[in-house]
Amino acid sequence: MIKIKNLSELQNLKVDNYFFEVLEDVIKISNKKEKFEINLKYNKDNLISTLETIKKLTEIKILLEDFSEREILSFIESKGYNKLLWNPIGKAMHQFNMIEEGDRVAIGISGGKDSIVLFNALVRIKKIANINFEIIPIHIHMKEDTSDISELVNYIKKFGYELQVIETKLGNLVSGETKEKNPCFLCGRIRRGILYTTMKEQNINKLALGHHKDDIVETFLLNIIYQGNRNIMRPAYFSEEHQVTVIRPMAFVEEKNIISYSKKLSLPILEEKCPYEMSSDSKRLKIKNIIKSISEETPDVRSNIINSIKDLF
Template sequence: MAFIDQEVRRLVGKAIHHYGLIEDGETIVVAVSGGKDSMLLLWLLRERLSRLPIRYDLVAVHVDPGFETESAGLLEDYFKREGFRHEIIRTDHGVKAHGPENRENPCFLCARLRRTTLFKKAHELGCRKLAFGHNQDDFIETFFINICYGAQVAAMLPKQEFFNGEVTVIRPLALVPAEKVERLSRRLNIPVIRNGCPSSNKNKRMEIRTLLDSLYRKSPKVRGNVFHAMSHVNLAYLPPPLNAMPGSSTLLQTLAVQKDGS
């Protein structure tokens, strides 16, 4: 077994245990876009079953955004060939998000529609867990996107409940850098199937990624430092909101909410 296999498996296992992502006997919907992250996640979650005493079932679900490509058919062929239980949902989410009637960011609308579809499918299948393939770099990039474009300090969570706990989103690749995902995907010859989205290489995430890559090249410690910083917030050294005057009840309420983690 190559070192990259051991390293990625170790990081996935650490995330699953540390964040309490998977329990024995569960059925997990794995959102598979066709990209390297979700394709590798599906492979890794099944591979773990051969080494662990616990059991869980997987359902690969692909939401076709509706672009004129063969991505859905290619994914369906892959799922059948590899023996994965699967569902293919054909939609017009991507087309609608890039249409003239949409005044939102196309990526934001498409992601919202896709997630709603996945939640509905998970409920229909009776699954309480929905796994996404976001890697460590995705967490960091989302953190910077929210700071630069959303005016808030926020990122993603490795484990997040929705609808009063009816569905829980899990991200088992939370500790795995994108570069390791890329290396292991190539080594295992896992296919990457693109859906033809016209915004895939020209969005805010790509801008932030370019910025961060320049920092990573200067110091290999930056990625890990930023990721750990998201869990080590010193509120005492952050300024209060501008609409709150020192000593006011609004300021005190704001700090109380921040300390409660809301």
């Protein structure tokens, strides 16, 4: 993968057997080994499309580090994701009236694929919808975590936003001497508490979380099997305790489509270092594997379960 700030940086670039020349309105791509040449016309106002075409022709992934205002939407929407991402997100946003005029919406940016795709989705909504609202991205960072978040910070900045980074010693609380039986639940609860406190301090009225259809289905089955109740992750609800509205715009989006989109755009996903996430003791992982197995015979199993619990939303 190659990162450039502008198209002029392709001039005289040599990658594998490809050689690039940038002319006034044409990019000349030659391959001396295979003895062919491509003359690719480009539009300075839509470089994202040009870079996608280069990838199709050469399999060379080139990312633009600085976006113009016009290029932001083109980059976010990409191609082929209307049915997989934007339509189900739009359906959830409309059905549960998730965003209203004047809202200040915090996004919990963990650095995983889900939260970054959620950020992209809300930036897209802000650009295409006739609604005036604010987006405030917030990252809770464990001091024990040595991950480099600079790429994540720069990614958010490319769209004109500043990522608020709040440091905490969350690792000690979750994996200390108490040896919490359900560290994932406790970790999520502590992170959420920090977000609620920050929101209150900054007068933020809504919290957007990156949970998707698979999360909702898995949580429902976990609660039935292990807790004996029908509690669910609702797509939207008002927290009386914290006086904020929680929204999950990707409630109808399947995880596999989020993975596909994040790979295509080469999103700056932080490396997962949590020892519990993929542990063989993880009940969620067991449920995920069961659903995956059933989906081989019944591809619509996730949608079927969602449809069966709509009355709980």
